[in-house]
């Protein structure tokens with residue numbers, strides 16, 4: 504069997520939780536080498552996950568190990584240079600979100616990977632939660648008509664990941680992370696919302712402030728509102744915070760013929776299912792879209808659907824199978840390499856999400872709407888682009 508040979512750069516929390524176990528689970532993937540600037544971390548990861556080699560210098564790993572693909576899971580400030588080095592070595596790239604800190608960094612990565620003819624995918628794993636895939640399929644089938652309004656929420660206290668699972672404190676430092684709620688959790692919400700709405704963002708107005716945390720903890724934002732106007736004319740809103748211990752991740756889509764609600768990481772008592780759909784459309788039982796038909800039972804008595812033509816209009820709660828979104832994402836990436844296909848989350852998608860994040864800071868300066876694409880590089884307040 505043909506196997507994709509992986510090298511992982513950055514053996515921190517997400518590599519440990521997501522990338523290493525996923526590679527191990529996929530028969531067509533093989534972990535060949537790992538790299539971490541902390542030698543002890545690199546050595547331990549190689550030993551635990553059975554990589555043949557470990558490095559502290561990613562350039563050496565990329566040039567010596569005959570890799571097919573690299574996963575970049577380092578602090579955000581390193582993503583650009585590491586992706587460009589992988590491109591130079593003709594190694595496909597899966598880079599963690601946020602793809603980069605500034606719009607220029609992100610587009611450099613897109614251009615460098617394109618020139619080198621390698622695949623660039625961004626690790627927006629929420630697109631690989633089955634409930635979000637179902638939501639996308641239903642939107643694309645027109646089940647809720649045209650999506651006119653949407654919102655995505657991601658609330659998660661610093662302590663819930665940074666304070667307990669992360670291996671370093673890079674997220675709290677502007678020079679390494681760039682920003683916080685906007686780019687750490689916001690990266691997921693912006694990407695998921697744009698994908699589900701199905702239309703590029705035309706302009707942005709937003710606020711990113713530190714309202715909760717003391718200065719000596721972090722200078723970065725913990726309270727974020729982003730309003731996005733899409734090319735389709737629809738509006739969507741992202742809100743993120745880093746002070747709610749009651750974690751919430753939910754996305755709501757409001758179409759002119761129905762609504763969909765979906766949540767990826769945490770449901771509240773108000774959300775009893777990870778996905779719910781209401782369609783105003785007239786369907787007979789035999790014409791119901793696959794997903795709605797399969798999940799109407801047992802909440803809605805099956806025989807009602809045969810009696811009532813069209814079927815009654817109700818919320819349909821959906822409980823899809825629970826599978827690892829990370830493993831599904833990496834499996835998809837492996838498939839894209841083996842079958843020479845375009846990844847679901849392209850470098851361009853990642854760069855457009857970074858444009859939204861940067862536009863929030865620009866909007867804070869100007870106090871108004873910011874058109875995309877940005878005309879110049881926008882550097883978040885506590886970040887300085889390195890080495891260029």
Ligand SMILES: NC(=O)c1ccc[n+]([C@@H]2O[C@H](COP(=O)([O-])OP(=O)(O)OC[C@H]3O[C@@H](n4cnc5c(N)ncnc54)[C@H](O)[C@@H]3O)[C@@H](O)[C@H]2O)c1
Nearest residue numbers: 513514515516517539540541576577599600601669670671
């Ligand atoms: N998709 C998700 O849900 C998700 C979740 C967590 C983190 N992430 C992303 O993954 C990346 C890493 O986050 P984390 O939580 O794993 O961080 P972490 O602090 O747990 O680990 C970072 C690791 O990178 C190493 N490192 C630092 N600089 C390096 C360099 N130049 N070369 C090689 N190794 C280096 C550190 O020693 C550390 O082991 C970030 O971009 C983050 O946004 C994504």
